[in-house]
Structure formats: structure tokens, C-alpha cells
Amino acid sequence: MSSVLQKLITPLAGSPAEPPRNKVTVVGVGQVGMACAISILLRQEGESRLNLVQRNVNVFKAIVPQIVKYSPDCTIIVVSNPVDVLTYVTWKLSGLPKHRVIGSGTNLDSARFRYLMAERLGIHASSFNGWVLGEHGDTSVPVWSGANVAGVNLQSLNPDIGTEGDEEQWTATHKAVVER
Known part of the structure; x- marks a missing residue:
């Protein structure tokens, strides 16, 4: 057959x-570059996306109100895992209309x-x-x-x-x- x-x-x-190799290069060691590097180093292998919820919700509670405070007309795109849950959390924390909080989804x-x-x-x-x-x-x-x-x-x-x-x-x- x-x-x-x-x-x-x-x-x-x-x-x-040849299959691609898993390699990440971060160019720049400013705040964004360092944040990327640290995030890459801290991802726990084998951890489910749902196990990330509480840890990420705590981070979002600190940053989402500040985003809205300093950028009240923004649209927020959520890419953190678990993305669907955190998109909902972001929408609730931000108070923004639902069309201004977007998750990357699938x-x-x-x-x-x-x-x-x-x-x-x-x-x-x-x-x-x-x-x-x-x-x-x-x-x-x-x-x-x-x-x-x-x-x-x-x-x-x-x-x-x-x-x-x-x-x-x-x-x-x-x-x-x-x-x-």
C-alpha cells in the first residue's frame, strides 16, 4: 500500500x-534582550501549560494594570502560556473591551x-x-x-x-x- x-x-x-537544531540567539543585552534570555533559561521542561497559570497570573496582575495606566488606548496581544486562560485574565484585569485583548490561540x-x-x-x-x-x-x-x-x-x-x-x-x- x-x-x-x-x-x-x-x-x-x-x-x-538535515533537521533544524534547537538554538536561540539573543542579540542585545538591554532590558528586552535580557528578559528574553532569562525567560528561555527558566522554562521548565515537561511542565504543562496549565501548571503555568498561577505563576503567570501573578505576573500579569502586576503588569497589566501598568500597561493600561500608561497606554490606555492600547491593544494587548497575549502570547504567554496557557494563552487562552491568560488572554481571559488579561481582559478581566485590563478592563479593556474584548476586541482589544487578543490571544495568539492556535x-x-x-x-x-x-x-x-x-x-x-x-x-x-x-x-x-x-x-x-x-x-x-x-x-x-x-x-x-x-x-x-x-x-x-x-x-x-x-x-x-x-x-x-x-x-x-x-x-x-x-x-x-x-x-x-
């Missing part, structure tokens, strides 16, 4: 490119999903279309019925894609999205 990749394209190159999950799916298919990420819905992280849901390459629906090539019966185990790709 042919795989989705075999049905979709014939690889043109011999071996896949935008990051969708971007990771597109990248990892494309990598597994051996194509550029911009050639793969797919989305992840729901809450950011562990409870997010990939939309397998909408996953496609150049309009070719992957579910039409593998009706079991994303299910327990999928012999190619495409759900591992979504699992990798959540673990990153």
Missing part, C-alpha cells in the same frame, strides 16, 4: 535535509502543524495547508479533513489519516506540535 507521500509526489532529491499550533506536516512530506511549508483548532496546546485538534497540498486533500489519499487506524501514524505529527 502506498503512503500519502508516495501518492502525492515523487521525491526529487536523494535524502531529506495560530502557533497551526504554523507548527503546517511546518511538521510539510517536513514529513518533503515539501516547503507554504505548500501545505492545514489548521489546528481549539485551545492552544494539549487539547488542540488538527483538522485532518482540511489538510491538503496544492488542493489535494490528504484524507482522499488516506481515508484513515489522523485516526487510530492510520497505518502511517500521522497523529504523531500533531503530538509533536503539542510537545514543542
